[in-house]
Amino acid sequence: MSPRIGFSTGALAYSDFRTGLRMLVERNVPVVELSALRDRELQPLVESLDSLPLSGFSYISFHAPSSLTHLREIDVVTLLRSLIPRRWPIIVHPDIISDFSLWSSLGSLLCIENMDKRKPIGRTVAELEPVFQKLPEATFCFDIGHARQIDPTMSEASRLLKQFANRLQEVHMSEVGSNSKHEGMSFTAVSAFQKVSHLIPASVPIVLESVIPEEKIEQEIRLALSALHKAASAA
Amino acid sequence: MGVESLAKSLNADWSSIWNAAKESDAQRNRLKGIVDREKIDSSDISVVVFGSLARREWTSGSDLDWTLLIDGEADHEHANTAHRLRSVLEEEKFQNPGATETFGTLTFSHDLVHQIGGLDDSNRNTTRRLLMLLESMPASRRDAYGRVVRGILRRYLENDYRDFRLKVPRFLLNDFHRYWRTICVDYASKYRDQAAKKWGLRNVKLRLSRKLIFAAGVLSCFRCDPGWIAIDAPDLAKTPDVDGLVEYMEKLIGQTPLDIIASVLEKFGDKTAAGHIFNSYNDFLEKLDNPSIRKHLEKLKPENAKDDSIFQEMMVLSESFELGLERLFFDNDAMDLLTKKYGVF
Numbered sequence: 001m002s003p004r005i006g007f008s009t010g011a012l013a014y015s016d017f018r019t020g021l022r023m024l025v026e027r028n029v030p031v032v033e034l035s036a037l038r039d040r041e042l043q044p045l046v047e048s049l050d051s052l053p054l055s056g057f058s059y060i061s062f063h064a065p066s067s068l069t070h071l072r073e074i075d076v077v078t079l080l081r082s083l084i085p086r087r088w089p090i091i092v093h094p095d096i097i098s099d100f101s102l103w104s105s106l107g108s109l110l111c112i113e114n115m116d117k118r119k120p121i122g123r124t125v126a127e128l129e130p131v132f133q134k135l136p137e138a139t140f141c142f143d144i145g146h147a148r149q150i151d152p153t154m155s156e157a158s159r160l161l162k163q164f165a166n167r168l169q170e171v172h173m174s175e176v177g178s179n180s181k182h183e184g185m186s187f188t189a190v191s192a193f194q195k196v197s198h199l200i201p202a203s204v205p206i207v208l209e210s211v212i213p214e215e216k217i218e219q220e221i222r223l224a225l226s227a228l229h230k231a232a233s234a235a
Numbered sequence: 236m237g238v239e240s241l242a243k244s245l246n247a248d249w250s251s252i253w254n255a256a257k258e259s260d261a262q263r264n265r266l267k268g269i270v271d272r273e274k275i276d277s278s279d280i281s282v283v284v285f286g287s288l289a290r291r292e293w294t295s296g297s298d299l300d301w302t303l304l305i306d307g308e309a310d311h312e313h314a315n316t317a318h319r320l321r322s323v324l325e326e327e328k329f330q331n332p333g334a335t336e337t338f339g340t341l342t343f344s345h346d347l348v349h350q351i352g353g354l355d356d357s358n359r360n361t362t363r364r365l366l367m368l369l370e371s372m373p374a375s376r377r378d379a380y381g382r383v384v385r386g387i388l389r390r391y392l393e394n395d396y397r398d399f400r401l402k403v404p405r406f407l408l409n410d411f412h413r414y415w416r417t418i419c420v421d422y423a424s425k426y427r428d429q430a431a432k433k434w435g436l437r438n439v440k441l442r443l444s445r446k447l448i449f450a451a452g453v454l455s456c457f458r459c460d461p462g463w464i465a466i467d468a469p470d471l472a473k474t475p476d477v478d479g480l481v482e483y484m485e486k487l488i489g490q491t492p493l494d495i496i497a498s499v500l501e502k503f504g505d506k507t508a509a510g511h512i513f514n515s516y517n518d519f520l521e522k523l524d525n526p527s528i529r530k531h532l533e534k535l536k537p538e539n540a541k542d543d544s545i546f547q548e549m550m551v552l553s554e555s556f557e558l559g560l561e562r563l564f565f566d567n568d569a570m571d572l573l574t575k576k577y578g579v580f
Contacts, residue, residue: 149308152308152309152310152311152312153310153311175277175278177277177278177279177307177378178278178279178306178307178308179278181278183277183278184274185274186274186275186276186277186280186316187273187274187275187316187319188277188280188310188312188313188315188316189277190274191312191315191316192310192312223274
């Protein structure tokens, strides 16, 4: 089974999700994550969903805001609840959760992502376990770039993949440097990712968060395939 | 201001300098293509080149002095990335760096920034650090490179017990002096350790290209003199601070050594010194670009040097070069004062 690889719209076009989608549709990329990383982007994206060209994707997920500055927690969850009928995984950073009972209403669609070094929680198995205890139905979004930034030996990445294997819903992949920015993958990052790629089932969709120009989409997908130890062929 | 502008003002044609610069740009583009294709660098990793490529003095026999500069978390994969780069560069027929392992491997930013002086500032660390300032450039991504250069400069420029003020940075100047003397002493050491292998070429390079970077380093420090900054960077002179001085120095040392020297010569309008320095350097590059001359110098035995016409021609060039530098540093009032005040004691 070939891995399904796609992109986050935010990585390709920041808040301009239509442009990000256009890039992926034109290339028949099968996986997309609709991104509303800033809370003011959430409502416009939710309201646009029916008009977006999504029929060609075999896997769609939705990235919830990573910080709350304009909306209250309850407003965000209310907007996200409107997505439940679509059955898309909803990727959430654990550090924005204050009221766990609110978020548990998303059930198994709630997908918790491991964090980078800037965040005070959610970076390691030890920090994620209490989160999953409070959200027992939640699934796991494994950000391999974040895991490598936390521990370049990839030991923590291996622990995360083993400990939360039965929750693993999706993988985020990109280079995350010491400045915590997502960028195109380097040879060093690809080599590191290969160390744990055997722990990622081929059925798990890969969402690239590499911030790259449009003309490098195919190249980045090839690098992702290489990181997964698969034969190099663009999606 | 720079070599081209100086040449124009003197109506000079330094064709070997132009050819070397053009070839350097072509080689750098080739290297950038390789580094990009192989995804070697990132925001935490820069491939940094030194030597003739960084000085824009590439000639037919030039080797490629490079390092994989790491400014990020320790990652054992970095060594594999350096191996990968070395192997790709070999495949692409770039000539490997010399045998000292100063280049062609990993360099970590922490040692460059923190180990200045003291017991842990090894010869290799000093060399890498000072060459970062005197003759280096990133092959492609400059994120890590820029941070490290600024980090090194900041160490030199703010290390003082008094409040910040504009002045010739003695700490940095002393390290340029120390490095130059180290090169000279190491020349003698290599002569002995390597049984005079490649002695002739090393001798000539010491007298010209090595001396050139030392002179450019000293001039860069002199250009931090408040009187000089008042003219070159009036905003910095009005509101002096360490950030501004770091930025000013970063721009200065971002030029090639030849450009640094040319801009000072242009400022003082010393045509005689300019002729001595650039005519001889142009001829030096012309000869270095001739494979048979280069090979001849590499194989020349010290005992034969006295009667060797090629080596003697190179000595004449180096003497003219030296004469030009002496005129520049001692024979005009502004430079003479700075040289006396900072050059020796």
